Amino acid sequence: MRGDTNKEQLQKFMRALGRGARERSRIYFTGGTTALLYGWRESTVDVDLRFDPERDELFRLVSDLKDELDINIELASPPDFIPEVPGWQDRSIFITSKGKLDSRQGRTRARSGSKRCGFDV
Numbered sequence: 001m002r003g004d005t006n007k008e009q010l011q012k013f014m015r016a017l018g019r020g021a022r023e024r025s026r027i028y029f030t031g032g033t034t035a036l037l038y039g040w041r042e043s044t045v046d047v048d049l050r051f052d053p054e055r056d057e058l059f060r061l062v063s064d065l066k067d068e069l070d071i072n073i074e075l076a077s078p079p080d081f082i083p084e085v086p087g088w089q090d091r092s093i094f095i096t097s098k099g100k101l102d103s104r105q106g107r108t109r110a111r112s113g114s115k116r117c118g119f120d121v
Contacts, residue, residue, distance in 0.1 A: 002071060005069075014027075017101050026103075032048070
């Protein structure tokens with residue numbers, strides 16, 4: 001198990017993914033990751049994320065970057081545990097763009113619903 005992830009590591013991760021994205025894509029962050037980005041936490045145990053669309057080059061980058069930056073990655077988001085709310089992607093909150101990768105926050109309503117179901121996302 002790697003150590004906790006701080007904001008600097010997360011920003012390096014986001015920049016590297018943006019440089020590696022060959023086509024327009026979105027990454028959705030949830031859980032402690034969004035709290036870290038907004039400055040509500042100093043660190044998070046893991047980076048919870050989901051790509052849309054899922055692209056092989058991004059998954060390969062994640063594999064390399066988690067070792068290089070010593071961070072834990074969870075390829076998970078609320079729709080992996082609870083039914084998707086139609087249109088959740090369009091209502092997600094924009095965080096930043098790096099290269100061809102737009103970073104967005106997963107929906108708070110879905111996140112709180114998953115916590116009620118016993119998932120820590």
